[in-house]
Amino acid sequence: MLLQLAWHRACCIVILGVAYSCWADAGLHHPLCPCRAAITGCFCLQGDATAKALVDDLASLMATHINTFDARGLANASWALGKLKYASNPKLPALIAAAAMDKMEAFSAQNLSNLLWSFVYLHHRNDQLLTAVAQQVVSKVNDFKPQELANTMWALASMDYQNGTLMEVVSQRVLELVDKFKEQELSNLVWAFAKLHYYDEQLFGRLMSAVAGKLQHFLPQGVSNTAWAVATAGHKDEQLFSQLLAKCKPQMAEYDVQGLSNMLWAAATLGYKDEAFLATAMQELTSRLDRMSSQNLSNALWAFASLGYVGSSLLGSWAEAVQRKLDLFEPQGLSNTAWAFAKLNYHKPQLFEAIANASVSKLGSFTAQGLSNIAWAYATAGVYHPALMQQLAHQVCCQVSSFHAKHCSVTAWALATLRFYNAATYQLLLEQFAVQINSAEPQNVANTLWAFARTGHPMAEHSGSVVSAAKQLLPYMNQQELCNTVWALAVLDHLDLGTWQEFCRCIAGLQDGLTTEGQQQAYHAQLLLHSNTARAAGMPLASIPQGLLIPLPEPLHTSAKQLWLASAKDVHISKLQADVSAALQLAGIPNTMEWLTDDGLFSIDIAFELDKLRIAVEVDGNHHYTNSMPQRPLSEVLVRRRLLQDRGWQVVNISYLDWESLPADTASKAAALLQHLSVTLDHSGVWEQVGLPQRGHDAAAVCDLSRNASQAALAAPCAAYVPTLKVSTDAMQDGVGYDQAPQGLSGVLDSLDAAPAVGASQLAAIVGSLGNSAGQTGTLGPSVWGSTDPVWGVNSSSVSCSGWDKNVVADLLALSQVQQQQLGALQQLQADQEQQQLQQERLQLQQLQVPWIQSRADGSSKSMAMPAFSWADPLMQSLWGPAQGWSGPGQLRTDAFADKAMGKSCRDGVLQYCKG
Numbered sequence: 001m002l003l004q005l006a007w008h009r010a011c012c013i014v015i016l017g018v019a020y021s022c023w024a025d026a027g028l029h030h031p032l033c034p035c036r037a038a039i040t041g042c043f044c045l046q047g048d049a050t051a052k053a054l055v056d057d058l059a060s061l062m063a064t065h066i067n068t069f070d071a072r073g074l075a076n077a078s079w080a081l082g083k084l085k086y087a088s089n090p091k092l093p094a095l096i097a098a099a100a101m102d103k104m105e106a107f108s109a110q111n112l113s114n115l116l117w118s119f120v121y122l123h124h125r126n127d128q129l130l131t132a133v134a135q136q137v138v139s140k141v142n143d144f145k146p147q148e149l150a151n152t153m154w155a156l157a158s159m160d161y162q163n164g165t166l167m168e169v170v171s172q173r174v175l176e177l178v179d180k181f182k183e184q185e186l187s188n189l190v191w192a193f194a195k196l197h198y199y200d201e202q203l204f205g206r207l208m209s210a211v212a213g214k215l216q217h218f219l220p221q222g223v224s225n226t227a228w229a230v231a232t233a234g235h236k237d238e239q240l241f242s243q244l245l246a247k248c249k250p251q252m253a254e255y256d257v258q259g260l261s262n263m264l265w266a267a268a269t270l271g272y273k274d275e276a277f278l279a280t281a282m283q284e285l286t287s288r289l290d291r292m293s294s295q296n297l298s299n300a301l302w303a304f305a306s307l308g309y310v311g312s313s314l315l316g317s318w319a320e321a322v323q324r325k326l327d328l329f330e331p332q333g334l335s336n337t338a339w340a341f342a343k344l345n346y347h348k349p350q351l352f353e354a355i356a357n358a359s360v361s362k363l364g365s366f367t368a369q370g371l372s373n374i375a376w377a378y379a380t381a382g383v384y385h386p387a388l389m390q391q392l393a394h395q396v397c398c399q400v401s402s403f404h405a406k407h408c409s410v411t412a413w414a415l416a417t418l419r420f421y422n423a424a425t426y427q428l429l430l431e432q433f434a435v436q437i438n439s440a441e442p443q444n445v446a447n448t449l450w451a452f453a454r455t456g457h458p459m460a461e462h463s464g465s466v467v468s469a470a471k472q473l474l475p476y477m478n479q480q481e482l483c484n485t486v487w488a489l490a491v492l493d494h495l496d497l498g499t500w501q502e503f504c505r506c507i508a509g510l511q512d513g514l515t516t517e518g519q520q521q522a523y524h525a526q527l528l529l530h531s532n533t534a535r536a537a538g539m540p541l542a543s544i545p546q547g548l549l550i551p552l553p554e555p556l557h558t559s560a561k562q563l564w565l566a567s568a569k570d571v572h573i574s575k576l577q578a579d580v581s582a583a584l585q586l587a588g589i590p591n592t593m594e595w596l597t598d599d600g601l602f603s604i605d606i607a608f609e610l611d612k613l614r615i616a617v618e619v620d621g622n623h624h625y626t627n628s629m630p631q632r633p634l635s636e637v638l639v640r641r642r643l644l645q646d647r648g649w650q651v652v653n654i655s656y657l658d659w660e661s662l663p664a665d666t667a668s669k670a671a672a673l674l675q676h677l678s679v680t681l682d683h684s685g686v687w688e689q690v691g692l693p694q695r696g697h698d699a700a701a702v703c704d705l706s707r708n709a710s711q712a713a714l715a716a717p718c719a720a721y722v723p724t725l726k727v728s729t730d731a732m733q734d735g736v737g738y739d740q741a742p743q744g745l746s747g748v749l750d751s752l753d754a755a756p757a758v759g760a761s762q763l764a765a766i767v768g769s770l771g772n773s774a775g776q777t778g779t780l781g782p783s784v785w786g787s788t789d790p791v792w793g794v795n796s797s798s799v800s801c802s803g804w805d806k807n808v809v810a811d812l813l814a815l816s817q818v819q820q821q822q823l824g825a826l827q828q829l830q831a832d833q834e835q836q837q838l839q840q841e842r843l844q845l846q847q848l849q850v851p852w853i854q855s856r857a858d859g860s861s862k863s864m865a866m867p868a869f870s871w872a873d874p875l876m877q878s879l880w881g882p883a884q885g886w887s888g889p890g891q892l893r894t895d896a897f898a899d900k901a902m903g904k905s906c907r908d909g910v911l912q913y914c915k916g
Contacts, residue, residue, distance in 0.1 A: 052088075059089045066095045071103045075111035082118030093124035104132045109140055113148040116155035125159050134166045141173045149173060150185035150192075157192035167198045178206050183214050187222035187229075194229035204235045212240055215247055223247050224259035231266035241270060245277050252284050260285055261296040264303035271307075278309045286314045289321040297322055298333035298340075305343035315346045323351065326358040334359045335370035338377035347381040356385040363395045371395055372407040375414035384418050384627050393425040400428045405436035409444035416451035419627040419634065426457040434462040442473045446481035446488075453488035455626070456635040467494045474502050479510050483521040490528035491635050500529055500550060508553050516563060523560040526552055527601070528639065531646050541646040568596060568603045577619040580654055580673070581606050584617070587670040589690050591617070597647045598695060604644065607693045614693055615681070616649040621656050631657065652680045
């Protein structure tokens with residue numbers, strides 16, 4: 001027996017000797033501290049074949065004679081093997097655990113501490129052993145010294161062992177010893193309590209006071225561990241945290257990348273923004289990106305993004321580092337990294353494509369938070385990745401039962417923003433959101449409603465609970481949430497009068513009012529509410545008594561309406577729109593683009609009249625449809641259609657898919673388009689009359705037709721020029737009959753009200769011809785302008801430009817650009833089909849509506865019979881000054897326009913047109 005005891009003690013001494021030797025060798029050369037060197041002592045063992053062979057033999061002997069070891073021997077031998085990180089005999093830790101449980105009563109506080117500590121580095125967790133040790137710690141807690149207590153808690157936390165009774169007992173002992181803990185022991189304790197999610201305000205308060213008193217002696221790892229613990233526990237001590245950052249900043253080069261990442265994460269979690277610290281940390285970590293693990297990268301990026309640190313130009317280097325290590329990222333790291341780059345406004349498609357490719361196969365391991373975060377990131381970055389979205393939608397369906405209201409809201413918002421629609425996914429999100437509705441925040445409700453309204457997904461039986469929650473939360477919403485909510489309810493046809501009135505009360509109480517976007521949303525909701533009111537009453541919108549159509553409160557209503565009117569005039573003509581317009585012209589249907597409705601609230605893509613019916617052709621590009629297949633129109637298409645119908649228009653939607661499906665050659669395309677219109681309008685047979693749209697009799701009273709403020713310059717209206725055609729839907733006809741053109745410049749300008757594009761081009765043709773009038777003589781006589789012109793207000797013999805203001809000129813030029821695009825599309829069609837050249841020219845001339853322009857007769861040239869003008873004419877002098885011989889007109893007279901504050905670009909534009 002004595003021999004066995006002597007043998008096992010000798011064995012322990014040898015193992016301990018090897019461990020201490022390795023610790024010493026490592027410590028002599030380690031740049032940081034003996035503690036960390038001890039942990040890395042195994043590298044000396046791995047490099048020393050003799051020492052490794054000796055430990056292998058000793059471990060084998062120990063395994064064979066494990067029952068001869070007493071409690072102290074087991075603890076010491078295990079500690080030494082842990083110090084060496086010995087892993088060559090995987091069965092040995094289990095043997096030590098079994099032997100220790102048989103002798104547990106004999107373990108002292110130090111033995112218990114050493115045994116637990118060693119199992120962390122032996123990577124062996126045995127729940128039975130941990131439970132037995134925990135019972136011994138509880139019963140012997142008063143025997144524990146500060147270091148033993150700190151090491152015990154560190155080991156239990158490292159193995160994530162939870163025991164409520166143990167935590168209560170140990171915390172009381174910690175309070176008794178709090179002033180006796182050394183710096184590293186303090187940092188280990190607070191780290192352990194935080195890791196085990198045990199927070200007691202008194203305990204942390206006392207520990208943090210002790211930390212503050214000894215902070216100057218803390219090593220970098222102790223500082224970062226303490227910061228991490230404070231943030232994880234959620235302990236509010238701003239003064240202490242500022243001291244931790246102050247301790248870190250001058251020594252940042254001494255911190256490893258994990259320590260710095262932890263400091264950043266803690267600052268972000270606590271919402272503590274220190275610009276100097278962030279800038280220094282960004283610089284320091286950027287210089288060591290190659291040493292950062294995927295977890296370090298993810299945590300640091302998340303911290304920078306959470307704190308809103310966007311002042312760095314170094315994100316490109318971080319993006320490259322992330323892409324190099326994407327295969328090593330865990331699911332949460334991928335989600336957080338995508339979220340961080342999106343939040344930092346770094347939206348490079350190449351990066352997001354790479355993250356998406358790395359994430360698709362791992363989405364099954366994403367949490368609900370991870371799925372919603374990555375969806376939000378791609379929506380915010382504006383990057384649509386089909387495979388990612390399809391797989392994400394699938395995982396949402398699989399995990400939706402674990403989604404909170406916020407997860408449902410963020411995910412639905414992101415999918416709708418990316419124009420992704422899958423009916424099953426949206427329905428499951430809606431059902432789960434309805435289940436979680438009582439925990440939903442105002443933003444959750446607003447975003448969810450917006451998403452379902454944008455995609456047009458029906459609320460069905462869940463509308464009651466969601467709409468009811470929205471009404472109750474209106475007083476607690478900010479301005480964006482208010483506008484999103486009321487707009488969505490209006491689109492979904494769930495906006496009642498009571499909710500509208502409550503909305504009006506809420507926005508009236510906003511201190512900062514509504515943004516421009518908010519005003520337009522609110523006005524749009526008002527239009528939809530009025531539309532729904534009329535439809536519910538079964539009456540035309542114009543017949544509803546104004547008392548039933550409650551508007552926004554003043555002065556918001558006036559401001560919002562003006563913004564809406566201005567946006568209706570701020571138009572852009574796409575190539576697709578111009579091509580469709582040109583094809584309609586080729587099919588024999590005169591039309592105009594961007595025609596304002598009588599109330600001025602909507603600009604119709606392409607407008608014409610058919611047998612006294614007003615036809616609106618809405619050309620919808622791909623941005624009006626979902627990205628996902630099968631593509632379906634977004635609600636904006638259907639809502640706009642409804643509002644145009646309310647204003648007396650029959651609407652035909654032509655999507656880019658419809659256009660692409662038509663035949664390739666222009667003649668067949670035009671014929672097919674005509675057939676499409678006939679079927680859609682259900683207007684078969686002979687079309688008796690087709691022409692440009694006309695204003696209603698009371699249009700001037702209800703509509704500000706001054707898209708260009710030209711109405712203000714006109715003293716009296718003049719009948720618009722409207723050509724008439726007889727068109728058969730079976731074949732395109734050539735016959736075109738002109739009505740007489742309006743007389744006088746007032747007629748030319750007045751035609752802008754009826755057909756803006758036509759009027760502008762007519763004016764351009766008249767003024768442009770002046771540059772070709774060299775050597776000609778004559779005046780602007782009554783035969784051209786009429787005896788008295790209402791624009792100039794005087795007889796033509798003494799014409800002046802008193803009625804011309806800057807808005808007229810500027811908008812005439814803008815309208816001419818509309819005509820240029822239309823003509824450009826026509827010219828493209830001419831190039832494709834040379835055999836239709838003569839017909840094309842006639843259509844161009846019809847579109848210009850200048851009666852004195854004659855088509856070429858012999859097919860070889862084109863001639864224009866223009867009235868004679870003289871540069872000495874008062875009108876010419878009033879605009880450009882006296883002629884100086886004929887070398888072109890003089891410079892535009894600034895004195896004629898200066899008082900109107902006409903910009904130089906407008907003056908130059910007029911001059912360009914007048915030179916032809």
